[in-house]
Amino acid sequence: MARPIVAITMGDAAGVGPEVVVKALADAGLYRSCRPLVVGDAARLRKAIAVTGVALEVRAVEAPEDGGYTAGVADCLDLGLIPEDLPFGELSPIAGEAAYQYVRTATELAVAGRVQAICTAPLNKEALHAAGHRYPGHTELLAALTGTPEVSMMLSAPKLRVVHVTTHIGLVDAVAKIEPGLVARTIRRGEETLRRSGIDRPHIAVCGINPHAGENGLFGRGEEAEKIAPAIAECRAQGIDVDGPLPADTVFFRAVRGDFDLVVAMYHDQGHGPVKVLGFDAGVNITIGLPVIRTSVDHGTAFDIAGTGRADEASMLEALRQAVELAPQAKEEHAS
Ligand SMILES: [Zn+2]
Numbered sequence: 001m002a003r004p005i006v007a008i009t010m011g012d013a014a015g016v017g018p019e020v021v022v023k024a025l026a027d028a029g030l031y032r033s034c035r036p037l038v039v040g041d042a043a044r045l046r047k048a049i050a051v052t053g054v055a056l057e058v059r060a061v062e063a064p065e066d067g068g069y070t071a072g073v074a075d076c077l078d079l080g081l082i083p084e085d086l087p088f089g090e091l092s093p094i095a096g097e098a099a100y101q102y103v104r105t106a107t108e109l110a111v112a113g114r115v116q117a118i119c120t121a122p123l124n125k126e127a128l129h130a131a132g133h134r135y136p137g138h139t140e141l142l143a144a145l146t147g148t149p150e151v152s153m154m155l156s157a158p159k160l161r162v163v164h165v166t167t168h169i170g171l172v173d174a175v176a177k178i179e180p181g182l183v184a185r186t187i188r189r190g191e192e193t194l195r196r197s198g199i200d201r202p203h204i205a206v207c208g209i210n211p212h213a214g215e216n217g218l219f220g221r222g223e224e225a226e227k228i229a230p231a232i233a234e235c236r237a238q239g240i241d242v243d244g245p246l247p248a249d250t251v252f253f254r255a256v257r258g259d260f261d262l263v264v265a266m267y268h269d270q271g272h273g274p275v276k277v278l279g280f281d282a283g284v285n286i287t288i289g290l291p292v293i294r295t296s297v298d299h300g301t302a303f304d305i306a307g308t309g310r311a312d313e314a315s316m317l318e319a320l321r322q323a324v325e326l327a328p329q330a331k332e333e334h335a336s
Pocket residue numbers: 168268
């Protein structure tokens with residue numbers, strides 16, 4: 001089976017992105033499962049190698065098809081946008097613009113089928129804005145670049161996957177936004193993602209909003225019956241194996257035990273809390289509903305430690321592993 005090509009966007013060059021990328025690529029085992037291609041800046045990667053001390057060389061390539069993809073040599077589609085003296089740990093519109101260009105380039109390659117997945121190192125939202133790209137983050141940027149009207153955020157940790165109906169809005173606004181159509185679309189996006197990754201008939205649990213999923217109307221104002229139950233009925237009628245609305249305080253325990261392949265959470269903290277309890281390094285952020293596979297580390301640019309070599313690559317390695325798991329079959333690999 002051909003190893004998928006995973007485009008790794010280098011993220012903000014002033015942050016820890018280049019360091020976690022080279023540390024992850026120094027892991028020779030990675031090359032058994034995929035062909036990693038950094039979309040970024042070759043000189044910056046060499047600088048990151050110097051500060052981290054990993055044993056790795058960088059080869060600049062002009063196209064994904066030109067990569068050698070062997071352990072010990074990182075292939076980099078070199079956009080050459082980072083000045084040699086760009087400081088680590090300082091907000092820079094140049095780095096923000098470059099981070100945007102890495103994502104744009106990787107997305108074009110993925111849409112064209114020349115790479116099978118994208119794994120993103122962290123970008124800095126302020127730097128992105130300073131460069132004139134007014135997106136709240138990667139997710140919205142990728143949605144805009146691919147013309148996707150609505151996506152969902154999935155968090156994946158070993159033994160637990162959670163997809164969110166709402167994410168970065170206030171709790172009162174989240175409850176107002178939840179409605180059967182949005183819940184049903186979120187369930188379907190999650191189901192389709194798992195099916196494409198090889199789980200034949202994923203078993204899905206849907207959380208309620210109120211304590212005890214409303215306790216038959218005792219808690220809340222009937223949100224479960226009004227906003228969630230109709231979506232579950234609709235999805236069941238379409239053949240999806242979905243249960244709920246279930247009390248959120250026990251459903252995550254049951255999922256980790258193996259009862260469910262996916263939990264649908266109604267709001268940010270309901271889903272993020274349980275995943276983060278399982279360990280910060282293990283969590284991977286996956287954007288679902290896009291025409292391309294995209295996974296991400298679940299940490300930021302960490303300007304406070306950028307350039308010191310201390311950033312941990314565990315989340316990047318896990319994000320790459322998830323990208324491989326979700327990636328479609330790659331085209332035939334030619335011996336080079
Ligand atoms: Zn968040």
